[in-house]
Amino acid sequence: xxxxxxKDHLFSFIxxxxxxxxxxxxxxxxGVCRACRHEYEKIQRAWDALDCWEDxxxxxxxxxxxxxxxxxxxxxxxxxxxxxxAAVLLIxxxxxxxxxxxxxxxxxxxxxxxxxxxxxxxxxxxxxNEEDIVSNLQLLREKDFFDSLDxxxxxxxxxxxxxxxxxxxxxxxSSLDLDAA
Amino acid sequence: MKSLLAITALCFIMGAVHTPYSFxxxxxxxxxxxxxxxxxxxxRQRVIENYRRWKDQPEEKRRRMIKNYENxxxxxxxxxxxxxxxxxxxxxxxxxxxxxxxxxINKVDSLPPEHKERLFRKYRQMRGIPAEERLKFLEQSxxxxxxxxxEKEIFKRLMFPD
Numbered sequence: 096x097x098x099x100x101x102k103d104h105l106f107s108f109i110x111x112x113x114x115x116x117x118x119x120x121x122x123x124x125x126g127v128c129r130a131c132r133h134e135y136e137k138i139q140r141a142w143d144a145l146d147c148w149e150d151x152x153x154x155x156x157x158x159x160x161x162x163x164x165x166x167x168x169x170x171x172x173x174x175x176x177x178x179x180x181a182a183v184l185l186i187x188x189x190x191x192x193x194x195x196x197x198x199x200x201x202x203x204x205x206x207x208x209x210x211x212x213x214x215x216x217x218x219x220x221x222x223x224n225e226e227d228i229v230s231n232l233q234l235l236r237e238k239d240f241f242d243s244l245d246x247x248x249x250x251x252x253x254x255x256x257x258x259x260x261x262x263x264x265x266x267x268x269s270s271l272d273l274d275a276a
Numbered sequence: 277m278k279s280l281l282a283i284t285a286l287c288f289i290m291g292a293v294h295t296p297y298s299f300x301x302x303x304x305x306x307x308x309x310x311x312x313x314x315x316x317x318x319x320r321q322r323v324i325e326n327y328r329r330w331k332d333q334p335e336e337k338r339r340r341m342i343k344n345y346e347n348x349x350x351x352x353x354x355x356x357x358x359x360x361x362x363x364x365x366x367x368x369x370x371x372x373x374x375x376x377x378x379x380x381i382n383k384v385d386s387l388p389p390e391h392k393e394r395l396f397r398k399y400r401q402m403r404g405i406p407a408e409e410r411l412k413f414l415e416q417s418x419x420x421x422x423x424x425x426x427e428k429e430i431f432k433r434l435m436f437p438d
Binding site for chain 1: 329359419
């Protein structure tokens with residue numbers, strides 16, 4: 096057993112934490128090693144001196160300051176978490192509210208317009224003869240087209256229109272002599 | 277048995293008399309009703325507006341439109357397509373050109389009846405001719421020769437939209 100081991104275990108020896116064999120070995124070493132014995136005596140004295148001290152309560156002011164400091168630290172710790180969390184929540188809530196209110200506004204507007212249109216149409220239908228509309232639906236859907244259809248068909252006749260300046264007598268001129276063809 | 281058949285036939289005939297539409301019209305009406313029910317409020321509104329305008333027209337004009345519609349239903353898909361395209365081309369014309377086109381079209385209306393008859397006969401003969409040959413005939417016509425280059429382009433587009 097060397098001095099190093101002994102010095103490492105001196106505190107344990109004083110506190111009686113070593114087993115019997117370790118204690119015996121250490122005692123034997125202290126008996127032969129002057130430096131280790133000197134170290135042991137120094138620790139033992141310091142230990143004995145500690146016993147003379149009395150436990151004293153800190154002054155009230157110090158206690159209060161200490162508690163206040165602890166509380167403020169706890170508070171600041173809580174705030175350091177709560178502030179960013181609140182900020183994030185606020186942003187998320189703001190964005191959600193913005194879009195929600197916007198969507199809701201658009202939805203309300205569209206719904207109102209649709210309702211108005213539906214009411215107007217229902218009112219119109221009640222005034223008109225729905226049966227008549229349904230029976231002529233194809234025609235009414237493309238009224239302008241069917242209105243001008245005969246006119247559009249006449250475009251095909253245009254090359255066949257005879258020259259009216261010469262249409263009297265036998266020399267009637269036809270633009271196309273299809274009869275001969 | 278015979279009397280049962282007679283009663284059935286009688287009920288059938290009475291039903292046909294009392295329904296507002298003929299049996300031939302029924303599938304068309306059913307289809308129209310489905311179309312009408314499926315229409316958006318905007319589309320319905322447009323149809324109702326057209327209905328009002330149509331009703332406000334004189335009886336003769338209304339009948340003419342119905343006749344146009346019936347004639348159109350009897351056309352082949354190719355002819356229908358050609359007329360729709362022609363209508364689109366006509367709609368795309370600016371007002372001055374449209375006036376010129378209308379002016380030319382009115383020439384047909386102002387023809388004396390015997391000339392009109394001859395014209396319709398020629399047209400019936402011409403209908404069977406392919407488009408390329410019809411174009412040749414067109415280019416030989418007095419009507420064509422009376423047009424300037426721009427008008428020729430416009431009428432060519434109207435006559436041969438496809």
